[in-house]
Amino acid sequence: MSVNTQGGLVVETVPLEQVPELLDLLAPSSTLLWWRRNEGMVGHEPLITRHFSGNDRFREAAAAWKEIASSAEVTDQVDLPGTGLMAFGTFGFRYTSAIPSVLIIPRLIVGRRGGASWLTRIHPASESASPLSPEKAQSLLEELISASGKTGSTPHVTLSEGAQTEAGFLSSVSRAVERINTGEVDKVVLSRDLQGSLTENSDLRFPLKRLAESYPDCWTFSVDGLLGSSPETLVSVHGNKVQARVLAGTARRGSDANSDLESAAALASSHKDLDEHGFATRSVLNALAPFTGTLTVSESPFTLKLPNVWHLATDIAGTLSSGSSSLDLVDALHPTAAVAGTPTAVAVTVIEDLEPFDRGRYAGPVGWVGANGDGEWAIALRCAQVSADTITAYAGCGIVSDSIPEKELVETEMKFRPIVDAFS
Numbered sequence: 001m002s003v004n005t006q007g008g009l010v011v012e013t014v015p016l017e018q019v020p021e022l023l024d025l026l027a028p029s030s031t032l033l034w035w036r037r038n039e040g041m042v043g044h045e046p047l048i049t050r051h052f053s054g055n056d057r058f059r060e061a062a063a064a065w066k067e068i069a070s071s072a073e074v075t076d077q078v079d080l081p082g083t084g085l086m087a088f089g090t091f092g093f094r095y096t097s098a099i100p101s102v103l104i105i106p107r108l109i110v111g112r113r114g115g116a117s118w119l120t121r122i123h124p125a126s127e128s129a130s131p132l133s134p135e136k137a138q139s140l141l142e143e144l145i146s147a148s149g150k151t152g153s154t155p156h157v158t159l160s161e162g163a164q165t166e167a168g169f170l171s172s173v174s175r176a177v178e179r180i181n182t183g184e185v186d187k188v189v190l191s192r193d194l195q196g197s198l199t200e201n202s203d204l205r206f207p208l209k210r211l212a213e214s215y216p217d218c219w220t221f222s223v224d225g226l227l228g229s230s231p232e233t234l235v236s237v238h239g240n241k242v243q244a245r246v247l248a249g250t251a252r253r254g255s256d257a258n259s260d261l262e263s264a265a266a267l268a269s270s271h272k273d274l275d276e277h278g279f280a281t282r283s284v285l286n287a288l289a290p291f292t293g294t295l296t297v298s299e300s301p302f303t304l305k306l307p308n309v310w311h312l313a314t315d316i317a318g319t320l321s322s323g324s325s326s327l328d329l330v331d332a333l334h335p336t337a338a339v340a341g342t343p344t345a346v347a348v349t350v351i352e353d354l355e356p357f358d359r360g361r362y363a364g365p366v367g368w369v370g371a372n373g374d375g376e377w378a379i380a381l382r383c384a385q386v387s388a389d390t391i392t393a394y395a396g397c398g399i400v401s402d403s404i405p406e407k408e409l410v411e412t413e414m415k416f417r418p419i420v421d422a423f424s
Helices: 057-070 134-148 166-181 205-214 257-268 271-291 326-333 344-354 405-423
Strands: 009-015 032-036 039-052 073-076 086-090 101-113 116-124 187-197 219-223 226-230 233-238 241-252 292-297 302-305 309-320 365-370 375-379 383-387 390-399
Touching: 009 134, 039 057, 039 086, 039 116, 057 101, 057 326, 086 219, 101 134, 116 134, 166 187, 166 344, 166 390, 166 405, 187 271, 187 344, 187 405, 205 219, 205 226, 205 405, 219 365, 219 375, 226 405, 233 326, 241 257, 241 271, 241 390, 241 405, 257 302, 257 309, 271 292, 271 309, 271 326, 271 390, 326 365, 326 375, 383 405, 390 405
Parallel strands: 009 073
Antiparallel strands: 009 116, 032 039, 032 219, 039 101, 086 101, 086 365, 101 116, 187 390, 219 226, 226 383, 233 241, 233 375, 241 309, 292 309, 302 309, 365 375, 383 390
16 A cells, blocks of 8 residues: 655654553554563554665665655654654565565554653654644554454464475585685575465464563564564664674583583584684674774673573674664674675675575564664574465574584574474
8 A cells, every 4th residue: 555655754752651561562464573571662554665675775775764764753752762763674685585675664653661661653744633642642552452452363383394405404514514615615604494384364473472482582573574583683773872792603402400501611612613603703893893983892702591592692882983874784784794604795605506595584684773773683583484374484504614514404403493383
């Protein structure tokens, strides 16, 4: 449906007194969600959807967003990250992807952060509407609560081999190691896919809630059919502060407390995983350097505990010196060595040679952007793309010179677990 936005948008954000759990406000359809640790935003009724593709998709999105924001009339009584004008977004991993990148502006947004809750209403200036009062906002919230009570069927999906079979993945890893050992590339990230069918009237809010409840420290997201719980922050921008978290290097959780600690210790001392992590960290530092006056980095990688795996992690923080938006930084950062390899351009070519499918938005940026360019963006990991009645899940791992194909296959099985469990 086309929307007449001539004259710009009218955006009003007002505080809310009492708001139920955000996950209970998910829309039955066109679900828009950005959530972590009981904070985030839920969007309803997509108002504007802009599609982008090609090598300039990030720059075109940034330019389109600036144009929309510059003509918007914004009244924001809360003034927190995520209030006022904002859009949910997801971008393809490769510029050649058949699945477009999108920015979606909803008509209604309910959010919570730092103990404050709010409702944002967005409409074209051409649509007449009385000013948004706290009473009207509460009434709209009650309508959303009522609508969210209508549920469909709980999805029960059996995911099986997709375009990249287990045997095909083992072969691809072996071929990647050969190319690494010839000096063509230092690291390459290879992935595989699982596919399944959704029954009619499947309600995606059920798996989303399972993901959020099982992985509360991850970014749980849903944008244009892409849903998941990612542990990796690509970049967040609040004012002139920028943060990123690099994850590379993975180990299975132990079966008991002692074996769990042994698994974490082995990961922290693994030459293979530390090398892989170093490639990823350097790629993020190099990408952020032109935008910042200072950058601070964790003294050494730390082990991050998730319900299903251990990761090696490094936190990076800095101060922006160029007035750049989060979309500008996303453009500079993507793809990092954590999801592509090193050198990046060569690694991407190797991925194209060895992966028999289009990654779509898997391993691409997913998150939100605000009117002033602030935003939070994760790397779309532990995720699946839902298209009509088909669901495709993705998982990958970094391949270096001493990678063993069978162990890499096991790592992908661990990384599939969040989506497999959510839909089982």
